Amino acid sequence: MARSSDELIETDVERYLEQQQRKTLLRFIMCGSVDDGKSTLIGRLLYESHLVFDDHLSALETDSKRIGTQGDELDLALLVDGLAAEREQGITIDVAYRFFATEARKFIVADAPGHEQYTRNMITGASTADLAVVLVDARKGILTQTRRHTYLLSLIGVHKIVLAVNKLDLVGYSRETFDGVDAEYREFAKEIGITDVVSIPVSALRGDNVTRSSDNTPWYTGPSLIGILDSIDLDTDRRDGPFRMPVQWVNRPDSDFRGFAGTVVSGALHPGDPVRLTPSGRQSTVSRIVTADGDLDEAVSGQAITVTLTDAIDVSRGDLLAGADAPPSVADQFEAHIVWMNDQEMLPGRSYLMKIGTLTVGLTIAHPKYKINVNTLEHIAAKSLGLNEIGVCNLNLDRPVPFDRYVDNRDTGGFIVIDRITNNTVGCGMLHFALRRADNIHWQSIDVNKAAHAALNHQGPCIVWFTGLSGAGKSTIANLVERKLHQRGFHSYLLDGDNVRHGLNKDLGFTEADRVENIRRVAEVAALMVDAGLIVLASFISPFRSERRLARDLVSTTEFCEVFVDVTLAVAEQRDPKGLYRKARQGELLNLTGIDSPYEPPEHPEIHVDSTSLSAEQASDLVIAWLGAAGVIESA
């Protein structure tokens, strides 16, 4: 030992760094419940890979004595229990990410809770995983929860599974028990299309077969858990698939340079490659692949690059750059799996936003075809989806987007659903295929069109949409407006909330979902009447901004006039022309807007009527004046 310790460090570090140059990254998800020993197994992986530092260890010793479940021994599960709230409850409440490394790989572990109500977290954690470790308790075997986790993994596209049969020490390291669990699991996994399963007998608590092969299981000759994680083939689908890069940002530092920045999500790209820009369909050739470290001869999936093209074609954020030989499809109607992730249930017909790749578009979701019981995989009829429910639905976008089937490409086939009002991510989905409906049911082109109808009537078509609380005076004002229009010979029609509920919408109630559907139908009818050249007066409480926006979006911007008939709840309740408030206060009527159902006031109405200071007559004159100024009717 002639060498000084400095030299030793020097030599080791260089060898170490050399290894680092070849080190790859594997993301996996750990599925199971606290009872299966999930936190203990993750704690064990961190502990054994020497990622637990002295100060964490001393904290762990203190905590183990105070709240641990292992007597005097270290409770490794406490290493991974982060938030104070869950420490108190003794359960993991959200998806967390942990890190450890071996000589061959760095690992990012998504730690997803096993409880039924947290489907959302598991889907989230699995969305970026290359592989899953499914943990079962050898004493209990395959549980409902195991099936649920496996189904969710297949749904999100994680097809490599390591089945860790844990607590083998508690069944005397029995080979029969292990083989039984292994066989039962394989059979179930096969039913849902997962065949790439490796099973391994472990004890997270004792460390058997976690990092080293255990003497307690001489009958098991396979590698340890770490051995498997170190050597399993990384997903090659992304590398070998067709080239895809969603454009994130157009880089134009000066007039000479125009590059398109993005991350390659699949395939490879080289200078000279023909590429197609979707949805526009324009084609060009790659000129350079620019990075701060110099131009590249090849860019592969996972790399963030900037591409320049040989042609000056128009490219913007949200476009998808694709290999010209295998371009993606473009469509605006789809069938998809939807996983709902919010306390507020999904409302069919409501206008949401979809973010797919780097593109954000308007989205409406139809009534689910069915929802799926994640425990039995049964299909169940459904009108809507609640938190943690999964269904198959048709989607309608406000413009065509480029996409691949989710099974072919997670990045160009997976999307999130965003609520327009709260801006929260309320769901996610996986595209199956484009519906051909939009292609086949063309809008029938008719010679006598909207302009022709309106010209004959000597008026412009328009929707005047009255919104406000019950008792605000909407119908009174709308009625006066229509009389004035009629006197002057204009063609109009008044759609009234109460009247449509006698016929067109008599199947609908007053739940939030039904209110959305009610307004959707009315908006469609109003739009058809606009097409017939009419001035449509629509008088509806229409409490939600989303649905009023939907009505507005059905016609062109100059054909919609939102009239906010504003009144305080106290005044409306005092007027109570239909006696509804009295009934609601007595508990005889549910879901009355303003009492136990919300009203979202318009932010930018064309006309704002304060019905406590303006008479209905004055308000109707305001509307007539607006119609004149907008050129819908001739000014009087």
Added chain:
Amino acid sequence: MSPLTHLQALEGESIHIMREAVAESERPVMLYSVGKDSSVMLHLAGKAFYPGPIPFPLLHVDTTWKFRDMYVFRDKRVAELGVDLVVYQNPECLKLGINPFSHGSELHTDMWKTEGLKQALDLYGFDVAFGGARRDEETSRAKERVFSMRSPQHRWDPKQQRPELWRLYNARRSPGETVRVFPLSNWTELDVWQYIHQEDIPVVPLYFAAQRPVVDRGGTLILVDDDRMPLEVGETPSLRTVRFRTLGCYPLTGAIESEARDALSIIGEMMRATNSERQGRVIDHDASGSMEKKKQEGYF
């Protein structure tokens, strides 16, 4: 083509995150603490928008109690890179002379850093702020999203976090809300040092071992960085070969004895490291779960 190395994969992910945040914000800013994570983040920003310039300013929420070397380094880097730097010091703290010696670490940190950051974000109207926090630093961070919403009062609600799937980040905000974006979420301390070594990224010299005057206070080695530091009776600074694993306010940051004079040697030391990085920071020891509390109140 072989798969990407783990550093290439982390680099690609961080650049993707930065580009998404910039594309979906109106007034982005990068919180620049002058530490090694900030140095890595700044280096990645240069790559993300190359050949264009970094399209946002840096914000240094200053406490006036950082190491002198940090101020020197900061001004030098900013000049070299030609980036805009906004330095903000909480005027109330300046007026009251808030310092860790008379007011204690908790009040000092709360008023200079937590309050100072909120004031600066409000004053300049920044809607998206990049931070260098990593999930491996501390247990409550392990669950924080990459895009993390803050209420108009700058509070973090761990129960109301947005699900974050695939590479899809949701940066949409209601009026008054802001987003903290953490491009280094999935990096570990070791990754950071390996990357600094690989890319030859400049960092404050205090990270490397040198002879420095320190006093030993209850096992924590505190650098006597200037004459504002009151010495206790019988206390004399002694020259020891030390370095810092983390840099903050000098009276609140403990040094470790080390011979590591470059990134390579630090990696060597880390192979044998037995103390986690935040241990050198006095604030984390205040109470169990204290980081989670601080974050709910708006600490980065």
